[in-house]
Amino acid sequence: MEFQHFTTTSDDEGRRLDRVIKRMLPSSSLSALYRLIRKGLIRVDAARCNPDTVVHVGNDITIAVIDETLSDLRRTASDFQDPTMPQTGDDRSPCPFPVLFENSDLLFINKPSGVPVHGDGGLDRLIGQAESASRSLSFRSGPLHRLDKETSGVIAFSRSLHGAQWFSEGMQTHAFNKLYLGIVEGRLEEPERWEDRDEYGRPMITRILPISDGSGSLRNISLILYRIETGRKHQIRIQSSLRGYPLLGDARYGSKKGGPYYLHAGCLKFPEDRLEGLPPEITAPLPERFISLLRKDFPENVLALVQSKAVYCSENEELQ
Incomplete structure (x- = not known):
């Protein structure tokens, strides 16, 4: 089975796994996410986990690429930038207001x-x-x-x-x-x-x-x-x-x-x-x-x- 890998950053630190995953898989209900976690189709650092598992910086979250996760994973993968890659700019977004x-x-x-x-x-x-x-x-x-x-x-x-x-x-x-x-x-x-x-x-x-x-x-x-x-x-x-x-x-x-x-x-x-x-x-x-x-x-x-x-x-x- 194919898994997609994602690495947590400082802005994910201390959050529950189910809340992180809900952001990544918005099309899935919480009950569906709990089922995926329970079946081991979502893991943290390759280990089985619980919905209330607390994530930390640098954790490797893996999600099985199956029908019910595929569309959301494509979106998340396209949005997510590898935090280990060099950064450019000063981390500030253009703002149209003063x-x-x-x-x-x-x-x-x-x-x-x-x-x-x-x-x-x-x-x-x-x-x-x-x-x-x-x-x-x-x-x-x-x-x-x-x-x-x-x-x-x-x-x-x-x-x-x-x-x-x-x-x-x-x-x-x-x-x-x-x-x-x-x-x-x-x-x-x-x-x-x-x-x-x-x-x-x-x-x-x-x-x-x-x-x-x-x-x-x-x-x-x-x-x-x-x-x-x-x-x-x-x-x-x-x-x-x-x-x-x-x-x-x-x-x-x-x-x-x-x-x-x-x-x-x-x-x-x-x-x-x-x-x-x-x-x-x-x-x-x-x-x-x-x-x-x-x-x-x-x-x-x-x-x-x-x-x-x-x-x-x-x-x-x-x-x-």
């Missing part, structure tokens, strides 16, 4: 408004795989969190399994400070802590700090700095609307003005025990339409405050 920071573990871009994260025309399809991911049997690089289609700003992509695991854990434990700038209808005067429940009963917690009232033709508007403590779908949009301060342009949640709303994921702050080489914070410049409104309808110093990044400084204790 790159805020990139290393071998993580990529941060400034997402434009109007571009979805997933699906047709989404970032997950427009931003290529990391070179290391193309050498891995099971790891695929991609977006690590979500922003709504019309929300601009900082968004993170994995470049290695280590980076993906670290970032995902930080998001789950709320170890990062996620700061947004929004322009809302109405005027807020004092810092507030908003706590609500989403449609599933889960808490939505957001701290807000008013930065400035409008002073131009749109006087009844405010620039707000948000820090979200939870990350529910449409959280800022919903909570702003519930309190009578919908985001300007967010007709779905009560804005009187049509068009794209004004919400920008401006800054992502990391704890001291962050990944090596990662700066303390990643900030994203405002899109031009946001800048234009600040220049036209807010006091002169407001745009300078935002562009200097002082608006995100730790002295804003109300958000800490």
Whole structure:
């Protein structure tokens, strides 16, 4: 019987065999994969194994070339690059959007408004795989969190399994400070802590700090700095609307003005025990339409405050 051989890389390290194989043979059900493993048609270093066998760097995974594996094996073999072959380039994929920071573990871009994260025309399809991911049997690089289609700003992509695991854990434990700038209808005067429940009963917690009232033709508007403590779908949009301060342009949640709303994921702050080489914070410049409104309808110093990044400084204790 013919077997196809594959060598695991650092981005497969510590994963269960069944999860690695599922990536390689996506057309097969888990029950079919378990059957192949049980029959010895999938092996690790030529030895019989179990679905929960943990793989390590340099393991030789062999898969029998039979009818139910043939088509997937052809695809995997064409995608997989031998990790022992010399590498070229700096392990960075071309990106069609402004790159805020990139290393071998993580990529941060400034997402434009109007571009979805997933699906047709989404970032997950427009931003290529990391070179290391193309050498891995099971790891695929991609977006690590979500922003709504019309929300601009900082968004993170994995470049290695280590980076993906670290970032995902930080998001789950709320170890990062996620700061947004929004322009809302109405005027807020004092810092507030908003706590609500989403449609599933889960808490939505957001701290807000008013930065400035409008002073131009749109006087009844405010620039707000948000820090979200939870990350529910449409959280800022919903909570702003519930309190009578919908985001300007967010007709779905009560804005009187049509068009794209004004919400920008401006800054992502990391704890001291962050990944090596990662700066303390990643900030994203405002899109031009946001800048234009600040220049036209807010006091002169407001745009300078935002562009200097002082608006995100730790002295804003109300958000800490």
